[in-house]
Amino acid sequence: MTTSRSTAWTRRLLVAAGVLAAxxxxxxxxxxxxxxxxxYARYMVxxxxxxxxxxxxxxxxxxxxxxxxxPRWAKPVVQGALVVTVTLTVVALPLVLGYGxxxxxxxxxxxxxxxxFAICLAAIWLVTAAVLVVRGLRRRSVPDPTPRESA
Amino acid sequence: MVRVPEPLTRLxxxxxxxxxxxxxxxxxxxxxxxxxxxxxxxVCFVTGYLSHAIQHPPGWFYWPSRPVDLYRVTQGLHVAxxxxxxxxxxxxxxxxxxxxxxxxxxxxxxxxxxxxxxxLLVAAALFQVTTGILNIALWYxxxxxxxxxxxxxxxxxLIGSLAIHxxxxxxxxxxxxxxPHRPVQTEGLSRRGVFTAVGAAIGLITVATIxxxxxxxxxxxxxxxxxxxIGPQGxxxxxxxxxxxxxxxxxxxxxxxxxxGPTGTRQxxxxxxxxxxxxxxxxxxxxxxxxxATATWTGVRIKDLVAxxxxxxxxxxxxxxxxxxxxxxxxxxxxxxxxxxxxxxxLRVRGEPLDLDHGYPCRLIAPxxxxxxxxxxxxxxxxxxx
Numbered sequence: 001m002t003t004s005r006s007t008a009w010t011r012r013l014l015v016a017a018g019v020l021a022a023x024x025x026x027x028x029x030x031x032x033x034x035x036x037x038x039x040y041a042r043y044m045v046x047x048x049x050x051x052x053x054x055x056x057x058x059x060x061x062x063x064x065x066x067x068x069x070x071p072r073w074a075k076p077v078v079q080g081a082l083v084v085t086v087t088l089t090v091v092a093l094p095l096v097l098g099y100g101x102x103x104x105x106x107x108x109x110x111x112x113x114x115x116x117f118a119i120c121l122a123a124i125w126l127v128t129a130a131v132l133v134v135r136g137l138r139r140r141s142v143p144d145p146t147p148r149e150s151a
Numbered sequence: 152m153v154r155v156p157e158p159l160t161r162l163x164x165x166x167x168x169x170x171x172x173x174x175x176x177x178x179x180x181x182x183x184x185x186x187x188x189x190x191x192x193x194v195c196f197v198t199g200y201l202s203h204a205i206q207h208p209p210g211w212f213y214w215p216s217r218p219v220d221l222y223r224v225t226q227g228l229h230v231a232x233x234x235x236x237x238x239x240x241x242x243x244x245x246x247x248x249x250x251x252x253x254x255x256x257x258x259x260x261x262x263x264x265x266x267x268x269x270x271l272l273v274a275a276a277l278f279q280v281t282t283g284i285l286n287i288a289l290w291y292x293x294x295x296x297x298x299x300x301x302x303x304x305x306x307x308x309l310i311g312s313l314a315i316h317x318x319x320x321x322x323x324x325x326x327x328x329x330x331p332h333r334p335v336q337t338e339g340l341s342r343r344g345v346f347t348a349v350g351a352a353i354g355l356i357t358v359a360t361i362x363x364x365x366x367x368x369x370x371x372x373x374x375x376x377x378x379x380x381i382g383p384q385g386x387x388x389x390x391x392x393x394x395x396x397x398x399x400x401x402x403x404x405x406x407x408x409x410x411x412g413p414t415g416t417r418q419x420x421x422x423x424x425x426x427x428x429x430x431x432x433x434x435x436x437x438x439x440x441x442x443x444a445t446a447t448w449t450g451v452r453i454k455d456l457v458a459x460x461x462x463x464x465x466x467x468x469x470x471x472x473x474x475x476x477x478x479x480x481x482x483x484x485x486x487x488x489x490x491x492x493x494x495x496x497x498l499r500v501r502g503e504p505l506d507l508d509h510g511y512p513c514r515l516i517a518p519x520x521x522x523x524x525x526x527x528x529x530x531x532x533x534x535x536x537x
Binding site for chain 2: 015042
């Protein structure tokens with residue numbers, strides 16, 4: 001009884017504080033002239049719909065296709081490697097494209113990012129290959145104890 | 152009557168959410184990922200607000216000049232945590248994705264409002280992460296708004312809509328976190344496998360970028376937007392003298408520093424400044440973009456300059472740059488920093504006169520302060536008594 005009451009109060013408090021904070025942010029966005037509202041709104045809509053209706057479904061579809069014909073023992077490892085690859089790419093892409101480079105400032109984006117990205121990808125997939133080899137060998141020496149239901 | 156063929160009926164709104172078949176999706180996974188994501192968002196919010204308050208101090212705010220490296224840690228944490236959010240947010244959103252297609256979209260007004268708040272939450276989260284990444288990659292053109300203020304206000308929207316979300320979902324979260332662990336019957340990744348993948352992604356992203364502030368990792372961080380070893384005099388630069396348009400004024404032999412205080416105004420040439428007692432300090436230059444690099448600076452103590460024009464130890468100091476049009480042309484050094492013996496008007500770095508890009512003829516360098524406030528190409532210093 002007391003737990004449910006304290007839970008109810010925690011929930012109310014969270015929602016009330018959340019409404020205040022979010023409203024403060026929304027009012028800030030609407031009134032701060034430096035935000036430049038039309039461009040801000042356009043960017044917001046682009047990332048929201050771009051993620052929900054393009055990037056995420058595409059990632060799910062590509063992941064499903066790429067792992068579809070893999071044997072059961074290999075599938076989770078490759079799925080994990082794909083998660084790492086995709087999220088690393090999100091961070092690396094703006095650097096690899098290099099639009100932030102400036103001729104007057106060689107210390108901004110000073111590295112060879114396509115090379116760095118390639119090194120990271122190589123690291124991911126070398127580790128993945130090593131894990132797959134170990135799994136494959138182990139599978140050969142010890143037969144899978146869990147009986148598989150006939151499909 | 153026309154019969155729609157079977158494959159197409161799957162795309163009916165009421166059938167759409169059933170097309171997602173992974174058994175890995177569960178309140179258990181969502182709550183466990185969400186718990187870590189929530190902590191990461193809180194870290195970003197607190198460190199981000201701190202950085203904002205240091206630059207635009209509210210009346211109640213006090214920021215000390217020591218420890219010297221404190222801001223370096225908080226801002227490095229802000230950027231590193233923000234990057235770690237990428238895999239967490241990706242898996243979190245994947246785990247609840249079918250709910251986006253729930254049909255009917257809402258049953259009553261309360262649920263409609265709640266779903267709208269989710270829209271705000273997801274949009275704000277994606278906004279903060281993507282603008283943060285674009286900003287550290289110095290790629291401003293996709294953001295045709297002012298990053299700093301937009302990132303600040305959206306942080307409030309994010310933290311607020313997250314609190315609403317937690318309030319709404321609290322019973323489900325509690326139940327899910329208290330439920331006994333039962334392995335998921337799945338052909339692919341297990342729940343533990345998801346956490347291993349997310350952990351690996353965070354580890355790799357961190358190692359690949361953290362060297363921009365942790366010098367020992369600089370050789371390893373192949374995707375660091377900065378290298379603390381690279382730049383004029385082995386030190387990175389955010390804004391060059393060319394970009395600031397100060398080359399002519401900064402190299403003019405007629406350059407004089409105007410020093411104003413309670414007892415009057417003095418004009419000091421570079422030779423006059425070099426003739427004053429020189430002090431050396433090891434201080435980091437710490438950018439809001441998360442990189443930092445330590446160097447040995449030599450110059451005149453700000454507190455000595457304050458005393459020379461009759462200022463007290465409680466005085467603030469207004470420092471102006473030769474730059475004509477910049478948001479960061481002027482910075483105010485609060486009393487704790489102005490009175491700190493480590494705060495210098497630096498003339499030299501690593502034993503050499505400052506490179507033009509580092510603020511020649513002289514720049515401000517103070518402990519525990521963001522780089523944008525370490526004014527370069529200083530031409531006027533005004534002592535303001537409380």
